[in-house]
């Protein structure tokens with residue numbers, strides 16, 4: 001169980017879904033958390049429910065000034081910043097023939113350039129004492145996934161950015177790791193169901209829960225992973241292991 005006592009974390013896109021599960025778990029494990037999102041009502045409600053150890057900041061990851069303001073809230077309110085989780089993203093699933101260049105640019109701007117802005121924004125706060133950056137990519141950033149040209153490109157890009165950042169920031173004792181969720185039941189993919197048998201084409205035969213991703217992110221944020229940087233870790237019910245043959249086929 002990852003201990004986050006004394007850590008200060010900023011989690012983007014944390015008003016709902018996996019980010020919200022991470023914010024809850026982080027506070028439970030002793031961290032102070034800045035929850036950021038463009039969804040104000042949900043974000044404020046979540047922060048209020050978590051009490052004194054959480055703050056909500058309305059923050060659009062595509063805007064560098066908004067990044068500086070969010071980092072300032074962490075430092076001014078909680079005294080420092082140890083952890084950044086680049087979790088915010090938007091999703092689309094359609095063939096290349098139906099995807100416009102503008103849609104591709106929009107997805108890259110949020111999912112990839114947003115994380116890049118975030119890494120740059122936290123550097124001044126993290127350089128003195130080190131830190132941990134966790135970038136949330138996707139299974140579609142590990143292999144080609146049909147009808148995911150825009151989203152998949154953004155997640156492959158984030159995978160590459162994570163490697164380069166790990167190489168460059170290690171000297172400042174800032175660790176950078178990336179996480180590759182499989183199908184996780186959140187509002188991003190509302191058609192997913194949960195429970196045993198909910199995803200029979202995976203070795204574990206079910207979709208994952210936001211709380212299961214949060215456990216991995218908490219570990220990578222904590223000192224328990226102090227010697228881990230540049231790693232890519234899947235949390236996907238076995239999806240990335242290879243070609244699985246479902247029962248009855």
Ligand SMILES: NC(=O)c1ccc[n+]([C@@H]2O[C@H](COP(=O)([O-])OP(=O)(O)OC[C@H]3O[C@@H](n4cnc5c(N)ncnc54)[C@H](O)[C@@H]3O)[C@@H](O)[C@H]2O)c1
Nearest residue numbers: 013017018038060061087088089138181183184186187188
């Ligand atoms: N759900 C899945 O199956 C799945 C699978 C693989 C990877 N992921 C990744 O996991 C992460 C979390 O996704 P989720 O499943 O919780 O989805 P979600 O849609 O519930 O959460 C994403 C959050 O990002 C926020 N967001 C979007 N654009 C933003 C912006 N410009 N600035 C700030 N916040 C913004 C949204 O408002 C939302 O709260 C994402 O990076 C996603 O790509 C999800």
